Amino acid sequence: MKNQLNKLVTQKKARVGVIGLGYVGLPLLVEFAANGFKGTGFEVDHNKAKRINAGESYIGDVPSSRVKELVNTQQLKATTDFSHLADCDAIIICVPTPLRKTKEPDVSYILAAAEEIKLRLRTGQLIILESTTYPGTTDEVLLPMFEETGLRLDQDFLLAFSPERVDPGNPQFLTNNIPKVVGGVTADSTEVAAHLYSQIVNDVHAVSSARVAEAAKLLENTFRAVNIGMANEMARLCYALNIDTWEVIRAAATKPFGFMPFYPGPGIGGHCIPLDPHYLSWKARQHGFDSRFISLAEEVNSRMPEHVVQLVSDGLNDECKPMKNSRVLLLGVAYKKDIDDVRESPALSIIDRLRAKGAHVRYHDPFIKELRFDDAHTEASGEPLQSVPLTDEELSGTDCLVIVTDHSQIDYKRVCSLTPLIVDTRNALNGELRRSSFARIIRL
Ligand SMILES: NC(=O)c1ccc[n+]([C@@H]2O[C@H](COP(=O)([O-])OP(=O)(O)OC[C@H]3O[C@@H](n4cnc5c(N)ncnc54)[C@H](O)[C@@H]3O)[C@@H](O)[C@H]2O)c1
Numbered sequence: 152m153k154n155q156l157n158k159l160v161t162q163k164k165a166r167v168g169v170i171g172l173g174y175v176g177l178p179l180l181v182e183f184a185a186n187g188f189k190g191t192g193f194e195v196d197h198n199k200a201k202r203i204n205a206g207e208s209y210i211g212d213v214p215s216s217r218v219k220e221l222v223n224t225q226q227l228k229a230t231t232d233f234s235h236l237a238d239c240d241a242i243i244i245c246v247p248t249p250l251r252k253t254k255e256p257d258v259s260y261i262l263a264a265a266e267e268i269k270l271r272l273r274t275g276q277l278i279i280l281e282s283t284t285y286p287g288t289t290d291e292v293l294l295p296m297f298e299e300t301g302l303r304l305d306q307d308f309l310l311a312f313s314p315e316r317v318d319p320g321n322p323q324f325l326t327n328n329i330p331k332v333v334g335g336v337t338a339d340s341t342e343v344a345a346h347l348y349s350q351i352v353n354d355v356h357a358v359s360s361a362r363v364a365e366a367a368k369l370l371e372n373t374f375r376a377v378n379i380g381m382a383n384e385m386a387r388l389c390y391a392l393n394i395d396t397w398e399v400i401r402a403a404a405t406k407p408f409g410f411m412p413f414y415p416g417p418g419i420g421g422h423c424i425p426l427d428p429h430y431l432s433w434k435a436r437q438h439g440f441d442s443r444f445i446s447l448a449e450e451v452n453s454r455m456p457e458h459v460v461q462l463v464s465d466g467l468n469d470e471c472k473p474m475k476n477s478r479v480l481l482l483g484v485a486y487k488k489d490i491d492d493v494r495e496s497p498a499l500s501i502i503d504r505l506r507a508k509g510a511h512v513r514y515h516d517p518f519i520k521e522l523r524f525d526d527a528h529t530e531a532s533g534e535p536l537q538s539v540p541l542t543d544e545e546l547s548g549t550d551c552l553v554i555v556t557d558h559s560q561i562d563y564k565r566v567c568s569l570t571p572l573i574v575d576t577r578n579a580l581n582g583e584l585r586r587s588s589f590a591r592i593i594r595l
Pocket of ligand 1: 170171172173174175176193194195196199245246247248260263264281282283284315316317318319422423
């Protein structure tokens with residue numbers, strides 16, 4: 152079975168199915184299709200499937216022209232009909248892995264996708280899980296499900312885990328030049344999965360098990376959460392000591408070894424860094440282990456929106472203005488620059504807190520036309536907001552402008568020349584801008 156699948160892959164005759172066409176699944180499917188594999192995307196969202204089949208991309212890093220060309224040449228299609236899973240030789244699961252309200256892993260999307268596979272599992276298929284999850288999911292959850300069909304691992308099917316490392320909005324690193332870690336439940340599974348990915352990725356790193364691959368992904372994201380937590384703590388410490396945090400980090404980063412710069416910010420957002428470490432700490436707790444770094448990082452990072460609101464309040468106070476009824480304009484609400492994703496964005500919590508103190512909050516974000524609190528996966532709530540144009544009147548009529556996301560296309564010079572008070576949480580305003588600014592600037 153291994154040799155047969157390897158041959159299909161080498162000849163690019165393996166048909167690739169991707170379940171879940173979001174930020175991870177769509178670029179992956181497009182990459183396989185562009186490299187000569189027939190690709191089918193499986194979605195529960197009819198609208199997404201329809202848009203793909205019409206040659207329209209809804210993911211910023213995937214140009215519609217690329218999708219259109221692959222759809223027109225019949226290399227790629229999307230469907231909501233899961234019966235076509237039976238036609239695929241390799242099936243890759245890229246569905247969401249959120250947290251429950253209790254901050255416990257919610258693997259229900261993985262289970263739903265696996266259930267669809269199980270109904271059609273046949274001899275000769277390779278199944279790969281890409282969704283970020285706790286170590287053991289592939290062996291302990293997926294394998295028993297698939298074995299219930301009576302089919303046997305290695306003889307009939309193969310099973311592996313390969314974490315996704317996509318970095319939305321980063322034009323330097325795309326699917327093909329981000330090294331890929333692959334760990335199979337068996338050696339055969341590792342071998343074939345690594346062979347498949349090597350068709351679209353320059354550098355594939357095989358590991359000894361699915362658990363190692365699952366844990367490696369969580370280490371990467373926990374490493375970021377912890378180090379950002381350290382940078383955020385340093386920022387608050389420097390604020391208290393009246394030292395320029397950014398200058399401190401810049402100076403430390405001149406050390407050519409043993410230091411890696413991380414930067415403070417208004418809090419962490421997105422579908423990965425705020426959530427993934429909980430998958431690791433949950434699994435650790437099952438084994439009686441308390442992962443203290445993860446809890447501490449979460450505590451520090453989740454307090455950043457509160458600190459930002461304190462900076463706004465301090466800034467207004469210096470001008471003898473109360474927070475109540477003040478006009479506050481957020482510049483950027485996406486969770487990071489140059490992308491259109493607000494999931495877990497700290498902007499939501501900042502708005503919630505500002506509103507609770509009676510401020511009139513508006514926002515401008517070239518990527519986010521409307522901000523609905525119910526779509527954003529946060530505890531914040533309230534009336535939806537619409538992005539307002541960045542007119543001269545808007546800028547000069549605001550009491551305080553808060554740079555939450557440092558989108559590249561904003562004319563910061565103009566912003567500095569019209570606004571009276573700016574809280575810059577991203578160090579978006581460089582030294583020269585700050586020196587020549589009409590606005591009073593408070594930085595993290
Ligand atoms: N977004 C990132 O930057 C990123 C980076 C690395 C890893 N990841 C991980 O990759 C996984 C997917 O994340 P994403 O950002 O692509 O999520 P997403 O929400 O953008 O996309 C998931 C897609 O899956 C679809 N879906 C849900 N259940 C389904 C089912 N049963 N069958 C078919 N489709 C289904 C949804 O409609 C959605 O389109 C998560 O585990 C995430 O942690 C994400």
